[in-house]
Amino acid sequence: MGNKAAIPDIVIGRLPIYLRALNRMIQENREYTSSHELGERLGISSAQIRKDLSHFGEFGKQGTGYNVRYLYEQLRQILKVDREWLMAVVGIGDLGRAIAHYRGFQARGFRVAALFDADPAKVGERIGELTVLPMSQLVEEITRQNIRIAMIAVPASEAQSVADKLVEAGVQALLNYAPITITVPPGVRVQYIDPAAHLQHMTYYLTP
Amino acid sequence: MGNKAAIPDIVIGRLPIYLRALNRMIQENREYTSSHELGERLGISSAQIRKDLSHFGEFGKQGTGYNVRYLYEQLRQILKVDREWLMAVVGIGDLGRAIAHYRGFQARGFRVAALFDADPAKVGERIGELTVLPMSQLVEEITRQNIRIAMIAVPASEAQSVADKLVEAGVQALLNYAPITITVPPGVRVQYIDPAAHLQHMTYYLTP
DNA sequence: GGAGAAATGTGAATAGTATAACAAGCCTAG
DNA sequence: CTAGGCTTGTTATACTATTCACATTTCTCC
Numbered sequence: 205m206g207n208k209a210a211i212p213d214i215v216i217g218r219l220p221i222y223l224r225a226l227n228r229m230i231q232e233n234r235e236y237t238s239s240h241e242l243g244e245r246l247g248i249s250s251a252q253i254r255k256d257l258s259h260f261g262e263f264g265k266q267g268t269g270y271n272v273r274y275l276y277e278q279l280r281q282i283l284k285v286d287r288e289w290l291m292a293v294v295g296i297g298d299l300g301r302a303i304a305h306y307r308g309f310q311a312r313g314f315r316v317a318a319l320f321d322a323d324p325a326k327v328g329e330r331i332g333e334l335t336v337l338p339m340s341q342l343v344e345e346i347t348r349q350n351i352r353i354a355m356i357a358v359p360a361s362e363a364q365s366v367a368d369k370l371v372e373a374g375v376q377a378l379l380n381y382a383p384i385t386i387t388v389p390p391g392v393r394v395q396y397i398d399p400a401a402h403l404q405h406m407t408y409y410l411t412p
Numbered sequence: 413m414g415n416k417a418a419i420p421d422i423v424i425g426r427l428p429i430y431l432r433a434l435n436r437m438i439q440e441n442r443e444y445t446s447s448h449e450l451g452e453r454l455g456i457s458s459a460q461i462r463k464d465l466s467h468f469g470e471f472g473k474q475g476t477g478y479n480v481r482y483l484y485e486q487l488r489q490i491l492k493v494d495r496e497w498l499m500a501v502v503g504i505g506d507l508g509r510a511i512a513h514y515r516g517f518q519a520r521g522f523r524v525a526a527l528f529d530a531d532p533a534k535v536g537e538r539i540g541e542l543t544v545l546p547m548s549q550l551v552e553e554i555t556r557q558n559i560r561i562a563m564i565a566v567p568a569s570e571a572q573s574v575a576d577k578l579v580e581a582g583v584q585a586l587l588n589y590a591p592i593t594i595t596v597p598p599g600v601r602v603q604y605i606d607p608a609a610h611l612q613h614m615t616y617y618l619t620p
Numbered sequence: 621g622g623a624g625a626a627a628t629g630t631g632a633a634t635a636g637t638a639t640a641a642c643a644a645g646c647c648t649a650g
Numbered sequence: 651c652t653a654g655g656c657t658t659g660t661t662a663t664a665c666t667a668t669t670c671a672c673a674t675t676t677c678t679c680c
Binding site: 238239240250254255257258262263264265266267268269270 | 625626627628629630
Binding site for chain 2: 216217219220221223225228245246282283284285291298299305306308309312313314352353360376377379383384385387393395397399400401403404405406407408409410412
């Protein structure tokens with residue numbers, strides 16, 4: 205219980221899904237829920253939900269289930285999103301712009317705090333509260349704001365060198381939208397978003 | 413070998429990653445590669461790559477490795493992306509627009525062929541070659557073009573009803589960008605893209 | 621106040637995945 | 651032609667994850 209090193213990464217990966225569902229239940233003014241109901245909504249077995257949660261403590265009550273608000277707050281603490289993380293976005297194309305405009309980060313613990321692009325034509329452009337900065341200011345600005353998370357939205361050919369620069373600046377978590385696997389030093393985490401890969405995963409199952 | 417029902421879904425999920433890497437190697441004019449080299453690039457053990465591929469046949473040669481172009485074509489066939497799939501996008505906000513503009517789908521087997529939005533102010537807008545259509549035309553247009561894949565880029569509150577409508581129209585694969593788990597009938601596949609969930613997965617490991 | 625229904629947390633059992641290790645095949649170099 | 655070095659496909663092993671099943675607790679209702 206609470207021994208962090210022992211908790212499987214796959215379990216951590218499900219917590220945000222639980223958080224999402226709990227957030228929804230709060231909006232619906234549901235006060236209590238059960239592992240069964242949660243599982244039903246998420247397509248996950250109730251046993252798995254109970255076991256996942258049991259890694260972190262005892263959050264429920266027999267016969268009653270889980271207090272939605274309480275479990276929500278506990279999971280926010282566990283995932284460390286009971287605070288606001290600043291993020292940088294590198295690459296201000298259509299995708300980078302969509303990310304910069306996205307209103308959904310705030311409620312989930314994140315805020316876009318810096319924008320970078322290599323194209324001089326984009327540097328200086330204002331997006332919301334922010335101004336697009338040149339790559340030459342990346343290390344300085346990320347250090348200044350103590351930004352530890354970055355999103356990479358540049359072409360695949362640029363992704364590795366951008367990642368290197370971000371790591372040099374002290375970024376410890378990368379969300380990579382470029383369709384390429386990047387290499388980072390130990391201690392830096394990477395997650396990938398590749399829509400085409402998801403689509404290809406599904407076409408396998410489609411009948412021709 | 414080739415007994416489709418027996419191949420684990422997790423293996424299918426890795427094939428697009430292999431495809432991505434092979435595509436890159438083709439661009440680099442590499443003629444041969446090995447499971448070791450591929451694994452190195454992808455952070456996957458060579459044994460796993462060999463085992464994954466062995467589900468589908470024997471694509472390599474001992475002592476030599478894999479012919480990059482050949483393996484690439486084989487995987488494209490297996491994933492059924494050796495053709496072009498038409499896709500619909502529902503929800504033409506910043507994200508939907510970015511998806512509609514994205515140039516990367518074409519090379520990986522997909523083309524955006526229809527755009528829909530519930531907002532009358534957006535209906536009629538032209539994006540590239542396409543015109544945004546009203547939701548009332550969704551079923552008709554998807555049927556007409558025989559579209560079988562859709563991307564959902566609407567707010568979470570609308571995602572389930574949009575999914576229902578898409579399924580009614582005959583769509584069999586959904587890529588859901590809304591941060592909510594949706595329910596679909598058996599035979600319909602769903603994949604999720606939730607950047608905030610990925611970020612929350614990583615913040616767990618960041619030191620406060 | 622007690623019976624019955626509902627739900628948790630968890631150890632045991634099952635199922636699924638990944639790694640290790642090696643025989644067999646292929647290529648190169650001399 | 652042969653020795654030596656690589657690399658595959660695969661079997662055996664180890665590891666990880668999920669589900670089952672139940673003792674225990676809580677709540678509701680009469």
